[in-house]
Amino acid sequence: MNLKSHKLLARTRRHFFRECGVGVGRIALASLLAESVPAASRADASPLAPRKPHFDPKAKSVIYLFMAGAPSQLDLFDEKPKLNELDGQAPPPSLMKGKRFAFMERMSDAKLFGSPWKFKSYGESGTRVSDLLPNIGAVVDEIAVIKSLRTENFNHAPAKIFAHTGSVIAGRPSLGAWVTYGLGSEANDLPGFVVLQSGPRGPRNGPIIWGSGFLPSTYQATPFMPGPEPIFNLKSQPGVTHERQGRTLQAIRELNEMRLDETGDREIATRISSYEMAYRMQTGGTELMDLAGETDATLEMYGAKPGEASFANNCLLARRLVERGVRCVQLYHTEWDHHQNLIKGHRKSAGEIDRPAAALIRDLKQRGLLDETLVVWSGEFGRTPMAEGGMATIGRNHHIDAYTGWMAGGGVKGGQTVGATDELGFHIVEDEVHVHDLHATILHLMGLDHERLTFRFQGREFRLTDVAGRVVEKALA
């Protein structure tokens, strides 16, 4: 209520006629039933109404492709000939000294593990990408690869919470919540922050990582489910036809207006606009999920099949969402946690994300949307240069000292690599990008200053970037 307490307050009848008379009050039923109302004409009462950024944004929307479980940078982007050369040997003791790992007990006699995959140069930039990601390789000139990401916790749950909220402890607002809180949404018939999941299970922590923490719950993500009803309660109950819903809403609206007139409480105006938006969402949400209007070429490019709950479908949906003005889309792909059977596991997971992720970039570009859409790809940490397990089941452990992610689109300088790691890929040797820095950069591209985007809670101002974070200038166009 912090944010809106001033709105709870009274408005006089006079006020109502002056302010709402031209705002909500006169958006007639015609517009309630119309397919779309421009966001600008929506009542400014809505907490999701678009708001001005701190400065001119480079991107209007952000799509975060989150690889839950932590992909191996060494097998996808960070090519290490020296590691291949020393495959099977013990790592230099200096690397391991004083290091703490998850599953510490398994790391005592770990051996170096060269990547089983070959790397190739792609595009004009000649960026090297592994054979696991040929399609991403083909669009690599749009991408800024960041090889020097770093995080703070080597367990999945806290590291995921950290990657999303800038804290290892649950309860802070997520990146998407902060962005939506800062900017509102341009979407007229959809939520401002949407989560799309694919894979065998939800990511660890579930809603905690896309929640609004102590921000008003308006800013939490709405997880979309596969199928024609992506949002809880989007479909009316049996017997409630479209016309019946319309008639009922008209009556609700009239009663609400009378009460607004009677009490002068402007929250009622917000309630009226919420109901109108809900009614539009019932159509908009269903329409969004219907891929029938997409051409075969588009479906083919993504590898999407209507009706499936796949990463490919979700990438296509992500494009459809930002097209409709949704501010933040967070995609989850599980599962990358290959302590064992990394060769088989990574081949499968990479195979699932390579084509759709590349198609998303291509598709956004061909529609002229890439300039205003930021696409981010990362896991919660990376994986060790050392092996885990014997040859038959070989895998890699969690690694937080250096891992790779990438950004593309709005405001990002593509076709380049930021940061570098040592010859075994263990430590960062150039341009460390801490998770707080990545967050600061994403906010910056959205037109938000991470030091000014604050919310007061438990007696102090909170930020996504806590007391750290600096914008990664090298990544910017």
Add this chain to the structure above:
Amino acid sequence: MGPTRFGGPPPQTGPPRSHLWGAHHSGGYLLDRPRTDQIVATGFNRNTLLQIEAGTDREQYRVEIVYDRVDTMGTVFLGLSVGCARCHDHKFDPISQREYFGLYAFFNSTDDWDDSRPRFRQRSINNLHEVHAPLLEFGSPDEIARRDAIRAQVEALEDELAAYRRSAKPAKDDLGLAERQRLIDQLVRSMPRIDSTMVMRELDEPRETFLHVSGNFLSPGERVEPGALAAMHPFAGRQEPNRLDLARWLVDRENPLTARVAVNRIWQEYFGLGIVETENDFGTQGSAPTHPELLDWLAVEFMERGWSRKAIHRLILNSAAYRQASRARPELEERDPRNRLLARQNRLRLDAEIVRDVGLSVSGLLTPTIGGPGAYPPQPEPAMLASQLKKTWEPSEDEGRYRRGMYTFFWRVTPHPALMVFDRPDSNIACTRRTRSNTPLQALTLLNDAAFHEFYQAFARRLIEVPRDERIGRAFEFAVSRRPEAREAAVIERLLANERDALQTKPRDARLLAADGAEDPIELAAWTSVARTLMNTDEFIVRE
């Protein structure tokens, strides 16, 4: 803060009829002869988040838990942002980092999952009880003994199985394996289920506390003894003070904060904002009270009435300030636009649980039972999908289906969507004031959710019993406790007429809407639409 239950049976007195499981020491309780409800109440501090993921550094998370308990105590009881002093002296309030760790020391010697305890293990039965210990269990000694014996048997069999699997490649049809597995399954099925709750216990040997340099537990600084805040009233601790001494200090008559913070939060429930608006910051950065004398008086009343929260609720509810109308008044608009001086009441959207409660109550479906285990009202089917572990949600078919919202079982990872959409806090960190959002998802929930749809159908059945010409008036009385204005009644008349027309042409819709085999499905369905309309008005979910 949220819905609180008052009343019900008095707390059980006499020796506890419960048993402590897994205490790693002999003593532990700070009161001499604690009652069961007192022991259960220690769960307030105990139920912090646990990080049990494989490979976890248990000490790191034990430390996080202690931080959380200290910060919660500061926010909830003192209204102070003590957490600010974890890494450095507080920038604004007189709380040094050393004092922070003085408070930390009180909470640092409790029995929690640490490096000395077994890791979490998932077998046929998991060992969550070892992770969660100490637990207060509510079973007869016989039951508990039987359960422990079965646990031991299963563990032994699992060990045998593991050894067996390691030793050689057993054939698929090996009886030894199959038989053991069958035995395990049988034992697991026969294991008695015993209710339990996590409780606080002190260790026999207190842990030493060191200041964490820059808030990093891996950089211990000087050693710190338990102690309170010097800027406040004196701490009358003994030689080796413990949490009980801290608790006594918190509720000392001389403590200037605890009672004020508590009554301020109760006030906030009824007026939207507290007398001190920053209910969690009574420090120098907080806002000044709007009615300082009132705050003082309420705080003293609270103490003099034996710290009875119920008494303060009653006092506020009977006050003239509370009973004012909430209608906006033009003459106040300019002088006090935020209504901080309370020349009138404020309209407040009901808390998430109570949105459900009013639906239950108006529809006549409410099960008024107090206490007992959690309830499972219907929820949209995919609500449990976000969970990493597969969990199910079987909606109660019995009276549990219609219990108050505060009894709805709460999974922190997959909370009931209808609660979260109306701003129920996520229960991860202490929350002293709820937000009140106003969103399209709330509208979708009330319009389309299956649980609410049942309320509308039941409300319609209730209305159809009312003589025809009184129905609209009674409908308003049931739903919003007042008679309708003529123009409001006209809206309903028009809706009814349109609905009857539409339903005449599509009687199938009427049967779908009216649910139960009604005598006159069209009339019942039309009234279902009326019920839906009234229960979707802003007024229905607002305390006016």
